[in-house]
Amino acid sequence: MSAPVAGHGVTGAQDAGAFLVRLTRLDPGAVVRLRSHHGRTELWARLPWNVLVSRSVDGAGPGDATVVAADLLTQLARGGRSLPVRRDSDWRWGLPPDGARSVERLPSAELHRVAEAAAGTLRDATAHGVGGQPVGERALRDALLDHVAIVVTTDSTERIEISQRLVQGVTRMGFLGGRPSSEESDLSDVHVRIAGRWVGLAAPYGAAWLPAANQLGLRPATPRTFG
Incomplete structure (x- = not known):
């Protein structure tokens, strides 16, 4: 993982926003996990039918943090850089291992x-x-x-x-x-x-x-x- 940065660390707001808009339509209360990976940020979320989805976007990211997807979408929409309140304990699912x-x-x-x-x-x-x-x-x-x-x-x-x-x-x-x-x-x-x-x-x-x-x-x- 890359070193964490201050705030959410996402610079690819358009790509991240597209992911978050779709996610919050399917589940308004969804959480999203941000993971820094080789200078980019992986967004992870779980859909209501138990599938994990991910998208890689520009930006070094915060390291590894989980937040409410709607809160992050609001930050990105207004150009904010702050990381929303962390909800790390709300992420309860494993992720696929590296090396796919x-x-x-x-x-x-x-x-x-x-x-x-x-x-x-x-x-x-x-x-x-x-x-x-x-x-x-x-x-x-x-x-x-x-x-x-x-x-x-x-x-x-x-x-x-x-x-x-x-x-x-x-x-x-x-x-x-x-x-x-x-x-x-x-x-x-x-x-x-x-x-x-x-x-x-x-x-x-x-x-x-x-x-x-x-x-x-x-x-x-x-x-x-x-x-």
């Missing part, structure tokens, strides 16, 4: 498609039920989030399941950006990464992480397969 390795690349257009299909399924099921029977929206949402949307098979034959939770993490946080043109497709690809027991999607504007089930001894599934 990329095992596959996915087209961002595919993740857009998967996310949109899930949203359509939720709308239809909420309106018409499942098998003619009404189902609560929350139960439907939880079932969709747990659905395995993509399976990646690595060169060493590991089966890595990408759940809808991760897909929703990168799409709803805006990490994919807009739909790329054919010339931009390679730059907008999303990398599937493994770090210890964690599985992540690293998109152009941020990453989403979730602990893998059974240490990558994953269940059979019937989604689209890559690799």
Whole structure:
């Protein structure tokens, strides 16, 4: 980690603000953890569906501090440099270890498609039920989030399941950006990464992480397969 600086130490206010705006829309009371890393600041947060998301922004950062996301957003919006009241005890989650390795690349257009299909399924099921029977929206949402949307098979034959939770993490946080043109497709690809027991999607504007089930001894599934 870099040496801490006075205040929040974030100079990439636009990028940090984009992260915080999305985060606070999804969870107005969310906390964000700032970690200094090689002269930049990593922003970490946990979404309501238990996915960790991160974005690296300019600025040396405060070292390692947790604050209320809305308070930091207010500071950045007015050009303030002070670190909001620390809430370090409110951060209760582990982070993926360093040394993540990329095992596959996915087209961002595919993740857009998967996310949109899930949203359509939720709308239809909420309106018409499942098998003619009404189902609560929350139960439907939880079932969709747990659905395995993509399976990646690595060169060493590991089966890595990408759940809808991760897909929703990168799409709803805006990490994919807009739909790329054919010339931009390679730059907008999303990398599937493994770090210890964690599985992540690293998109152009941020990453989403979730602990893998059974240490990558994953269940059979019937989604689209890559690799």
